[in-house]
Amino acid sequence: MNIPFDQFLIQTINGIVTGMILAMVASGLTLIFGIMDVVNFAHGELFMLGAYVGVLTLAATGNFWIALIAATLAIAVLGAVIYLTTLRPLIGRDPLTTILATFGVSLVLQNYALWQFGPVARKIEEPITGHFSLFYLEYPYYRLAIAVLAVAIIGGLWLFLKHGTYGIWIRATTQDRVMAQAMGIPVPWVLTAVFAIGAGMAAASGVLFGPLVGVNSQMGTSWVLRAFIVVVVGGMGSISGSIAAAIFISLLEAYASLWVSPAQAVIVSFVVLILTLLFRPTGLFVPTPK
Amino acid sequence: MSRRRFFVYWVGFAVIVALLAVAPLVLPEFWRRFLTEILIWGLLAMSSDILIGYTGMVSFGHSAFFGLGMYGAAAALLGSSPPNLWLALLYGLASAAAVAAFVAYFSTRLRDIYFAITTLIFSQIFYVVIFTSTAWTGGENGLNFSRPRFAIPYLFSLRFTPAVLHWFVLAIVALSYLLLRRITHSPFGMVLQSIRENEARTRAIGYAVERYKIVAVMLSGVFAGLAGVLYALQNQFAAPDFVFFVVSGEVVIYNVVGGIGTLVGPVVGAAFFLLLREAFSRFFTEFYLIPLGVIFIAIVIFMPRGLLGFARRWLNG
């Protein structure tokens, strides 16, 4: 089958835009996994609740950017509460118990959202309107803005981790939790903060993505699955690996949807995951372990 | 097992089966149906216990085996005229076994979280395939079909009244339990438990761990498929919702709530969970999952051995 170049290009841009959102969700997830061996099944629900807080704040203030910040902060606090109440008691137990506990959290949050906000999807207005012509399409500027903002947020995270005391604390805790604490780093506090940061990033992604799809209580489910795939393919715990994998997988899905329906295109990422697990279980985008 | 405990065990088993057998005669239709469903979900949870409790592998993909059993039965019931029970069983078990073999071949190379995620993703693949193959599976709407007769040629032929169906399900679940119990106590079951305790050592003594794991996943998958066939018979439909990973998650919940590595625990967990769901759904309407989720989290945190383990410890003082 012959695919015209213009469609190919459009799908490339689409793939990168969703890839950046996915990278934001996945880098929070991988940060949490890397530092505390927690597989956060509720990550998609934090994404969804972030979008809802965005909807509410936007309705109250009329300002998208305030909504973005409010959602990030509110869900970061929620993340800290979830960590302290359900995950902290599980420290030292099998990491699989964290999947179970966060699965329970996701049930609660999803149904809470359904109860509070009802089944009808809410809308977030695009903060940036306007289009530019891309072949036969009117391509919205906002989509490009998403990609730019996502790069900025991930870049900010990277700078935060790379420089400054808190970044050193977080990386030291990831590498050797006991020794970090013996060096006077307040590890329990660091773990809570990292969970809050991951939650906040999921919320920010939810608000940014909201204008493209409409907000409903189910929207987190597909994201958490895709984020899992990205985290494993990228190499669990590696943020740069997650970002690369997010873009790689989103591009593959975007190209696949040139031939099959978007629902079936998801299978491409599943296959990538399974091949990765079979042939390179440490991740596609990390250096070969010695 | 001492003679006395042996005796107590079998008397207890007989009493429980007898109570369950009498139930449809005394219970109103709603509760009869509820009990049959508990038995079916209990069988599904029990099948998953082979992996979670006995081999130490948490499957998040049991919905795939369950769903394939269901769709296999559906294919047989829609494809044969008049619908044939034994063909439905055969098709359902064969498709669940085929899927289980496929999943087992790949997923058993991985451990712990990676095994859990792989089984989850495999089940999602089957979900997407079933959901999008509208021509064969009815897509989102699923398939409807009629119940076959409970018949053995030249011997008898019964209509599946609610009570007969209940007894049929009870018989299959009870036999499955006895079979699985026998298997977990067999040398094969001992190897599985040794894999759970220490995989490296089991390999070092010379067992082909991978092969044992593959067989364990297939065994578990076939019994999950059996539960799927029973569910199809009970409800006369097959739908993609039952292949969705949330069903797998609930199966894990039943195991954890009831107590893993006991076979009975998962059934208790299913009963407990479904009863709570029933009770809560009257108070909280469709938001019953909120209190249910909270209870589940509390059990994960405070009762790592589940209700059964908790009760056992409490009874033993």
Next chain:
Amino acid sequence: MSVAEAAPAAPSVAPTVEGEPLLRVAGIHTYYGKSHILDGVSLTVGRAEIVGLLGRNGVGKSTTLKAIAGIVHPRSGAIAFDGQPVAGLAPHTVARLGIAYVPEERRIFPYLTVLENLRTGLDRRGVSKARKAALLDKAYAYFPRLAERRAQFGGTLSGGEQQMLAIARAMMLEPKVILLDEPTEGLMPSMVSQIAQIVGALSREGVAVLLVEQNVPLTLEACRRVYFIEKGVVRHHALAAELSLDHSAIHQYLGV
């Protein structure tokens, strides 16, 4: 009647330096699962004193250090530091009170640079910029190799360099006592004598050291007092000056 109690050196031991010791461990018991690791260990370390802990492998020397550092929590017994009870406190609280821990495996953060490794202990509240610079300068003066490699990942250092980094990292906490677990294990002889000098230098600066070592001559040379541990109990202690390599206690508890 054990040899310990009959040992000739025992009566003449001066148990501590003057006054209340810096660190007092009184009858601590720890368990790992069901096995009893420490069965009532008691010891003291004075200010700026170098104290050795000798014993065969697996008798509970490392666990004693971990218990003091707060990594292992004793089920009973007391630990007092600077007159304040510290048993049961979180490791990071213990560290900030002035107890630094250098574990046997060194446990350098492999993907932090040398400088970042040092900053894990340096970036504390209430330490001025000038003070931080001074502490770093001092560490680099002790270990010039670390200055050369400050931008390199900890995991790329050699064993000896990692040991230097582990000690320097502990110094960043400005501790009153350093718990040093087998610092010379696997090091070249030239490095071993350097470690001994550093332990001495720390003491002259007022830092006490509780040293666990397999190297008996080094321990006797570096320490003022020595405790002998066997099966989770302190069996004997003596002034290092009164012990020699052929002393009966050394034969009995170390089997050399």
